[in-house]
Structures are given as structure tokens and as C-alpha cells.
Amino acid sequence: MNENFVKTAVIGHPIAHSKSPLIHNTWLGKYELNGSYEAVDIAPDVLGTGVKALVKQGYCGFNVTLPHKIAIIDLCDEIDARAKTIGAVNTVTICDGKLYGTNTDAFGFAHNILETCKDKGWDDWSFAGGRAIVLGAGGASRAVIYALLNQGVPEIVLLNRTREKADELAQMAPDKIIVRSWDERNKIVIDANLIVNTTSLGMEGKPPLDIDISLAPPDALVTDIVYAPLYTGLLQQAKGQNLRHVTGIGMLLHQARPGFELWNGVMPEVTPALIDKVLAA
Ligand SMILES: NC(=O)c1ccc[n+]([C@@H]2O[C@H](COP(=O)([O-])OP(=O)(O)OC[C@H]3O[C@@H](n4cnc5c(N)ncnc54)[C@H](OP(=O)(O)O)[C@@H]3O)[C@@H](O)[C@H]2O)c1
Structure with a gap:
């Protein structure tokens, strides 16, 4: 794997149903980026060790879904004002081993x-x-x-x-x-x-x-x-x-855009074809 490879994920429990890997991997392909995005199941009682493992494995960031959106706050080194006001984090960027949380649902x-x-x-x-x-x-x-x-x-x-x-x-x-x-x-x-x-x-x-x-x-x-x-x-x-x-499907797709940009440097587009693909999945 070359050093510019951007490893990302979504964490949750359960997570198999998540449409986020389909969305992010479609964008990685479309913009010809060198990276991966996968679903990682982390149960609530092992959230801390699960997240530490992601840091150790060189992940650049991850999305957070149910039931971890509030619990992840305590594991972040910093969360922005938006996430503080909303009271939940759904997007984490890992930089020099530190976790920065934000919320892209709004x-x-x-x-x-x-x-x-x-x-x-x-x-x-x-x-x-x-x-x-x-x-x-x-x-x-x-x-x-x-x-x-x-x-x-x-x-x-x-x-x-x-x-x-x-x-x-x-x-x-x-x-x-x-x-x-x-x-x-x-x-x-x-x-x-x-x-x-x-x-x-x-x-x-x-x-x-x-x-x-x-x-x-x-x-x-x-x-x-x-x-x-x-x-x-x-x-x-x-x-x-x-x-x-x-x-409501567009909310799911648009909330994924800022995280993708943070990790990969490209603000991706939501197209009718992507919406159809996600709905058909
Ligand atoms: N499109 C997207 O990207 C997106 C993103 C996030 C969530 N969602 C969807 O949004 C929905 C809510 O998610 P959430 O995380 O906010 O859930 P939540 O925290 O569990 O809140 C559920 C809400 O529904 C109300 N409710 C549940 N049963 C009810 C009933 N029988 N009568 C009246 N009100 C009832 C609750 O009222 P009480 O306070 O009285 O219990 C509360 O306001 C879910 O369906 C989720 O899939 C969609």
C-alpha cells in the first residue's frame, strides 16, 4: 500500500445494513482516488479499544453511526462547535493519532x-x-x-x-x-x-x-x-x-460529502445516478 492510500470506514453496531460504503466507494472510483472505505462493526462495550485499533491500523478517519454518535464524543481529542451544539459526532478525522470530531447531518x-x-x-x-x-x-x-x-x-x-x-x-x-x-x-x-x-x-x-x-x-x-x-x-x-x-435519501448522501472532502480532498457530487444506486442497494 503506498503512503498516500487513504483508509476510511464507518463504525456502528449493527453495521452490515449501512449504505455508506457504497456511497464512499462509488466516489473513490469516480474521482480515481487511492483509498478504501469499509464498514467496521464495533459493539458499544468495546468502542474505546475498537477506535484505538483503527488509529493503530492507519485509518485517516471514519463515520460514526448508531449507537455511537454520542459515546464517541468522549473519545475525541477535540470536537467542533457544530458537533458540540448538536450534541453528537458523525465524522471523525484522525491526524497524528488525535481524533477530531464534527457533525455533518445538518x-x-x-x-x-x-x-x-x-x-x-x-x-x-x-x-x-x-x-x-x-x-x-x-x-x-x-x-x-x-x-x-x-x-x-x-x-x-x-x-x-x-x-x-x-x-x-x-x-x-x-x-x-x-x-x-x-x-x-x-x-x-x-x-x-x-x-x-x-x-x-x-x-x-x-x-x-x-x-x-x-x-x-x-x-x-x-x-x-x-x-x-x-x-x-x-x-x-x-x-x-x-x-x-x-x-429523505438526499440527506444521507449529502451528509457524507464533507467527511469525504476532509479525508480525500475532493468535495463529491450527489447525482441522480448515485441516488438510484443507493436506493436499489
Ligand atoms: N435521512 C437521513 O440521513 C437520516 C439521518 C438521521 C436519522 N434519520 C431517520 O430519522 C428518524 C429519527 O431518528 P433519531 O435518531 O432522531 O431517532 P430518536 O432519537 O430515537 O428519536 C425518535 C423521535 O421519534 C419520536 N417518536 C417515536 N415513536 C413515536 C410515536 N409512537 N409517536 C410520536 N412520536 C414518536 C420520538 O418522540 P419521543 O421523544 O416522544 O420518544 C422522537 O422525537 C429515524 O427514522 C432515522 O432513520 C434519517
């Missing part, structure tokens, strides 16, 4: 919407155009809210089954985030510029998301970060009402 969420708007010619829609309604206050919601604040959303209305979790998340920007009751979800969409599902509801094997968005304005954009199935019940409703809608 980038992935925002760029999925920005790129879709560009591709579809939705020039009249912008994050700054009005209120965002966010359903869910779990781990992914923290990254979504961070992205919305960064993109200039003027006001975020946050609804979660467990209200205390929404109240806690609202502390990220108390002047911009309003917490409302989960039971208000049907009527709260009336003046939405953006509606986002960040709950796991609607995902294969989970209960459906019980919501009626018929009151949503005709210029609203609807997105779901659940991507299996690609067309969740929420997105089917949006489609049926002729509302602009963005599927």
Missing part, C-alpha cells in the same frame, strides 16, 4: 433541500421565507434544528410526543423556537413555509405518522428525513396536495 439536511430546490427550479422558496414546523425532538431533530437556524429560518415551531424533550431542544435558540403540543400538529401547519418530519414514524416497521396536512399553504415545502420507504405517508399527502416535497 449540512446533509440543508443541502438536500437546497440542491432539490435548485434542480427543480423552485426559486421562490427559501428557508428564510417563513415558519418551519418540526415534528420530533430526538437525535436527528437536533441536527435539523441546527441547520434551520443556520439557514436563516425566522421561527421554528417544535412538536414532540414527549414535550420535555422539545423544551430542552428549544434551549438551542429560545428566541426562535416555540414548543407546541403534539396534539396541535394538524392545525399548526396552516402558516408553514416548511414542514419536516424528524420522528421515526412512517419508517418501515414503525407506526405511521398520524398527521393531516390539508391546511398547509400551497407554497409550503414538505420533507421527511425517513427514507425507507422513500415516499412516506407524509410525502404522499404532500404529493396529493401538489405541495413541493423532498425525500
Whole structure:
């Protein structure tokens, strides 16, 4: 192996289902780079030794998925402000044996919407155009809210089954985030510029998301970060009402881009062909 070979990976438990190796290896091939990206299964009780082994084996960096996104923070020598605010690390760069953590989920969420708007010619829609309604206050919601604040959303209305979790998340920007009751979800969409599902509801094997968005304005954009199935019940409703809608698969693809750039020096592209390849896998 030559010394410019860039060894990277995704760690998680379980990890066999991960689409990240397919995404990264497609890019390594496309940009003719000298490197590898593999899935490494590390159980929670051996996270520390597992990560040390990656450092010893000369890895340049790795992505982090469930269940390690919070536990990895303590193993990092440094994490950036974004990862601190989101409270999770999904991308680690190894430099001189030290671990630097960041979080690219907010980038992935925002760029999925920005790129879709560009591709579809939705020039009249912008994050700054009005209120965002966010359903869910779990781990992914923290990254979504961070992205919305960064993109200039003027006001975020946050609804979660467990209200205390929404109240806690609202502390990220108390002047911009309003917490409302989960039971208000049907009527709260009336003046939405953006509606986002960040709950796991609607995902294969989970209960459906019980919501009626018929009151949503005709210029609203609807997105779901659940991507299996690609067309969740929420997105089917949006489609049926002729509302602009963005599927969740792009978030997964776009969140992979900054890590790839950090390790390989090339900011890769998300193309329709790559999206099809990942969906077919
Ligand atoms: N597209 C992507 O790249 C991407 C990235 C990350 C995550 N995701 C997807 O996003 C989803 C959420 O992930 P996460 O990591 O945030 O999960 P999480 O931390 O476990 O949060 C789950 C969320 O769903 C809510 N929820 C679960 N069951 C519910 C029910 N029966 N009724 C009402 N609310 C319910 C939870 O509410 P409570 O607080 O009340 O429990 C919480 O807000 C998953 O489906 C994941 O696959 C997609």
C-alpha cells in the first residue's frame, strides 16, 4: 500500500445494513482516488479499544453511526462547535493519532433541500421565507434544528410526543423556537413555509405518522428525513396536495460529502445516478 492510500470506514453496531460504503466507494472510483472505505462493526462495550485499533491500523478517519454518535464524543481529542451544539459526532478525522470530531447531518439536511430546490427550479422558496414546523425532538431533530437556524429560518415551531424533550431542544435558540403540543400538529401547519418530519414514524416497521396536512399553504415545502420507504405517508399527502416535497435519501448522501472532502480532498457530487444506486442497494 503506498503512503498516500487513504483508509476510511464507518463504525456502528449493527453495521452490515449501512449504505455508506457504497456511497464512499462509488466516489473513490469516480474521482480515481487511492483509498478504501469499509464498514467496521464495533459493539458499544468495546468502542474505546475498537477506535484505538483503527488509529493503530492507519485509518485517516471514519463515520460514526448508531449507537455511537454520542459515546464517541468522549473519545475525541477535540470536537467542533457544530458537533458540540448538536450534541453528537458523525465524522471523525484522525491526524497524528488525535481524533477530531464534527457533525455533518445538518449540512446533509440543508443541502438536500437546497440542491432539490435548485434542480427543480423552485426559486421562490427559501428557508428564510417563513415558519418551519418540526415534528420530533430526538437525535436527528437536533441536527435539523441546527441547520434551520443556520439557514436563516425566522421561527421554528417544535412538536414532540414527549414535550420535555422539545423544551430542552428549544434551549438551542429560545428566541426562535416555540414548543407546541403534539396534539396541535394538524392545525399548526396552516402558516408553514416548511414542514419536516424528524420522528421515526412512517419508517418501515414503525407506526405511521398520524398527521393531516390539508391546511398547509400551497407554497409550503414538505420533507421527511425517513427514507425507507422513500415516499412516506407524509410525502404522499404532500404529493396529493401538489405541495413541493423532498425525500429523505438526499440527506444521507449529502451528509457524507464533507467527511469525504476532509479525508480525500475532493468535495463529491450527489447525482441522480448515485441516488438510484443507493436506493436499489
Ligand atoms: N435521512 C437521513 O440521513 C437520516 C439521518 C438521521 C436519522 N434519520 C431517520 O430519522 C428518524 C429519527 O431518528 P433519531 O435518531 O432522531 O431517532 P430518536 O432519537 O430515537 O428519536 C425518535 C423521535 O421519534 C419520536 N417518536 C417515536 N415513536 C413515536 C410515536 N409512537 N409517536 C410520536 N412520536 C414518536 C420520538 O418522540 P419521543 O421523544 O416522544 O420518544 C422522537 O422525537 C429515524 O427514522 C432515522 O432513520 C434519517
